[in-house]
Amino acid sequence: MNPKQQTAAFVVIAVVSTAAIVGGIMYVVLNPAAPEGNYLEVYHWWTSGGEAAAISSLIDEFESQYPDAVVYSVQIAGGGGAQMRTKIKTLMIAGNSPDTFQIHAGYEWKIFYDGQLLEPINEIWTSAVKAAVPDVVEDMNKGPDGNYYSVPVNIHRSNVLWYNLAVLNDTGIDPATIITWTDLMDACAAVEANANFSIDHAMALGTQWTQAHAFEQIMAAQGIEAYEAWINGDITGASSPYYADLVQACIDYETMVTHTDPLKLGAEWDNALANLISSNPSAAFNIMGDWADGEFQQAGWTYGIDYGTIAVPGTNNTYGLVQDCFEKPKNIPHPTNVNRWLGVISSVAGQDAFNPSKGSIPARTDCNTSLYGDYQQSAMSDFSECDATGYFFPSVVHGSGMPESFAADLGAIIEALTGISTPAEAAAAIAAKCVTYSADFTRTWSLD
Numbered sequence: 001m002n003p004k005q006q007t008a009a010f011v012v013i014a015v016v017s018t019a020a021i022v023g024g025i026m027y028v029v030l031n032p033a034a035p036e037g038n039y040l041e042v043y044h045w046w047t048s049g050g051e052a053a054a055i056s057s058l059i060d061e062f063e064s065q066y067p068d069a070v071v072y073s074v075q076i077a078g079g080g081g082a083q084m085r086t087k088i089k090t091l092m093i094a095g096n097s098p099d100t101f102q103i104h105a106g107y108e109w110k111i112f113y114d115g116q117l118l119e120p121i122n123e124i125w126t127s128a129v130k131a132a133v134p135d136v137v138e139d140m141n142k143g144p145d146g147n148y149y150s151v152p153v154n155i156h157r158s159n160v161l162w163y164n165l166a167v168l169n170d171t172g173i174d175p176a177t178i179i180t181w182t183d184l185m186d187a188c189a190a191v192e193a194n195a196n197f198s199i200d201h202a203m204a205l206g207t208q209w210t211q212a213h214a215f216e217q218i219m220a221a222q223g224i225e226a227y228e229a230w231i232n233g234d235i236t237g238a239s240s241p242y243y244a245d246l247v248q249a250c251i252d253y254e255t256m257v258t259h260t261d262p263l264k265l266g267a268e269w270d271n272a273l274a275n276l277i278s279s280n281p282s283a284a285f286n287i288m289g290d291w292a293d294g295e296f297q298q299a300g301w302t303y304g305i306d307y308g309t310i311a312v313p314g315t316n317n318t319y320g321l322v323q324d325c326f327e328k329p330k331n332i333p334h335p336t337n338v339n340r341w342l343g344v345i346s347s348v349a350g351q352d353a354f355n356p357s358k359g360s361i362p363a364r365t366d367c368n369t370s371l372y373g374d375y376q377q378s379a380m381s382d383f384s385e386c387d388a389t390g391y392f393f394p395s396v397v398h399g400s401g402m403p404e405s406f407a408a409d410l411g412a413i414i415e416a417l418t419g420i421s422t423p424a425e426a427a428a429a430i431a432a433k434c435v436t437y438s439a440d441f442t443r444t445w446s447l448d
Helices: 049-063 079-093 107-114 127-132 136-139 163-171 179-195 208-220 226-229 243-257 270-275 294-298 335-345 347-358 374-391 404-418 423-436
Strands: 006-008 011-016 027-032 039-044 070-075 160-164 285-287 306-312 318-320 324-326 391-394
Touching: 006 127, 006 226, 039 049, 039 079, 039 335, 049 070, 049 179, 049 294, 049 335, 049 347, 079 107, 079 208, 107 404, 160 163, 160 294, 179 243, 179 285, 208 226, 208 243, 208 285, 208 318, 208 404, 226 243, 226 391, 243 404, 270 294, 294 347, 294 374, 306 374, 318 324, 318 374, 335 347, 374 391, 404 423
Parallel strands: 006 070, 039 070, 318 391
Antiparallel strands: 011 027, 160 285, 160 306
């Protein structure tokens, strides 16, 4: 990273309020704002090895184009971005917005749109950008008023099953034969029975959001029609069409949990994945988005030799969409540099600086594909195939597919499936949340 780049940290002070209207804890967040001048604040949650390399390369590209600018890179880890988003909301409500921040396309930034806290950025979406970005990606960056409010720096795939190839080869498992959920559970059992490795739990799983992420892919495996009904809030009870699919997804998830280590369910995603990336692995499989590829790259592993991927069983010919985006809040201190930043990330140069290390594919179709690794080549091929003959589905856990209110409650319900609640109870709780938050479902998805 260029020495000019600064790393800031939030300082959070807990203040116990005596005012009756507060009735609890008030959090005062001090914003490490850049001073007036030729600066740019960029807030994000990219702190793992592959993520940090990617954002560093992107900032380097920005500063190569604007060498007089100083970038304040504010990194806030945790919760799949939940910690950072909480702090961003606090700052924006207080009228102290950072220049720009990482967000996922779709529902996740709707709270800021509804609060009239974002500027339209139609000028960033030039005819050249529109021509290069697939329609399904472009549409997720528009607000209900038809204006653009974010621009994607990448496209991630959520429905990926990662595996340690040495373990599978030694166990006699051909990944191509893992077609159904039963096939995957049988493969987990076979790995656990292989005396050549000390693997008691073949499936790596981490903290609450990683659990909800895995469930989301299992729900997608029930079929695109069932997933569409779910994200439209139409599975509201036992009499609803596709309710049986919701129950089956909970059953499948509970079965998977029997192959996970209960002592490691507090681990963040990269620490859970690290159970695979070892000469003495403690797991063979992990369901995670393709930001995982950056961790394998950082470890010096080779795709197709040391590790590999398949689509989560049941989700072939579908692509779970996760888009990391940036936007332009209102009343920010450095609007000119934000425009420049958005221009860089929407460009070929910006996309090619960021994505090779990140594990994602570029949001533009005209980037230099020779810069990308073997996994990313396969992901680009799968994306094109899904664009032609398959389906895309927006991620719930990563902010796109369902209202934030629903997604915030989903994690606790899924976490309880690790031995507290039954699949029937979990399905009923998920359906009830669709009723509770029915007014928040303001978009109708059509995935076919």
